[in-house]
Amino acid sequence: MPPWLIVVLVAAGLVALGAILYWQLIIAEGVYLGQRVVTWLYDLAARRYDDIKQYDDDMEAVFLGRPLADMLRPVPGALVLDIATGTGRLPLALFEQPAFRGRVIGVDASRSMLEIAAQKLRGNEHRLMLLWRDASSLPFADGAFDAVTVLEMLEFTPDPATQLAEAVRVLRPGGILVTTRRRGWNAALMPGKTHSPDEFRALLESLGLTRVELLPWQVDYDLVWAVKPGHVPSGARHMLDVLHCPACRSAQWEEHPAELCCGVCHAAYPVKDGIIDIRGKQ
Ligand SMILES: C[S@@+](CC[C@H](N)C(=O)[O-])C[C@H]1O[C@@H](n2cnc3c(N)ncnc32)[C@H](O)[C@@H]1O
Structure with missing residues (x-):
């Protein structure tokens, strides 16, 4: 194979790879690669997100x-x-x-x-x-x-x-x-x-x-x-009243400074910087 053809094929391959990466990571934001990739990309972009979006x-x-x-x-x-x-x-x-x-x-x-x-x-x-x-x-x-x-x-x-x-x-x-x-x-x-x-x-x-x-x-x-059709009156509730423990589905909570504890199964969900880690076993 002549050297110029190798150069052309390599260049075409790189362009195709770049286009696929741009499509998968920038346009589709990783969605075809799985939830972990989507979340990872948002974790990476979080500090620049508002600058990119420029909401008015x-x-x-x-x-x-x-x-x-x-x-x-x-x-x-x-x-x-x-x-x-x-x-x-x-x-x-x-x-x-x-x-x-x-x-x-x-x-x-x-x-x-x-x-x-x-x-x-x-x-x-x-x-x-x-x-x-x-x-x-x-x-x-x-x-x-x-x-x-x-x-x-x-x-x-x-x-x-x-x-x-x-x-x-x-x-x-x-x-x-x-x-x-x-x-x-x-x-x-x-x-x-x-x-x-x-x-x-x-x-x-x-x-x-x-x-x-x-x-x-x-x-x-x-x-x-x-x-959503129908009418059920709103029951003004505390936010914790509607949150169910992912482990046992109970809505009884004990609030501690660094964690939220289920009052029934005692599963503990860490609270840090105002964010409750309620991932449990998803
Ligand atoms: C384009 S941003 C939109 C954020 C916000 N709703 C807004 O309009 O500015 C997409 C958000 O969806 C979140 N996200 C994507 N998949 C998710 C999932 N399965 N569960 C929870 N959040 C998810 C990302 O972490 C990211 O914060």
Whole structure:
């Protein structure tokens, strides 16, 4: 083989490898390589995440904080679950709203993302609980929350439909789901993880949700609102009342400075820097 052909083949191989790595690690954020890779990438990027995203406080208020706070206005002490809370975008947007008098539980698989959230939300400990856990199974009872939010996360999970079903499970009848649909040119590069508007609406309706509304939002995402039909009144509760021990499912807790202990099976979950490590045996 002539040397020039070897050079061309090696160069083509390197370009192809670079393209595959860019696709798998940057666009798909590791989702086809498994949850551990997704979490590892977020742990690596956590300190730069907010600089990359450049969220605008006014836009966050207009699209997220204010509409959700308004919808929750009739529910004093509303309890909100933010699945994949990341650096605390949703709790920050809600706590900025004077109309919001409720509490937020944020769950994320990336410890480093949660550390940033905890720093940004310092002073809100009375109305915020941060849980370190893979959200594919949620340690909460059915119908525990008045609203559940799942922003910019579904396409990074093994099965978006299963993750949505788990979100709907913990939403009370009459509660609000806010989520996102990946859009834009790179959505096509995530087969099996993204949906057309019609497919996404049908998916939410197949999970029993009604009043599904898809709104164009960011370059890469539609913002999606839906309601779980029925009406069960909100039981304004303490955040620990809805948290179930992953080991024995009990909701009896003993709070210690550095750990949360199950009052029934005595499993201990470390608490550090305002983050509860509730991973248990997942
Ligand atoms: C693009 S960020 C979005 C963060 C936040 N929701 C926002 O809108 O700024 C995706 C987040 O999903 C989290 N995540 C991905 N898979 C997860 C899983 N299975 N369980 C919990 N969090 C997960 C990542 O750690 C990351 O913080």
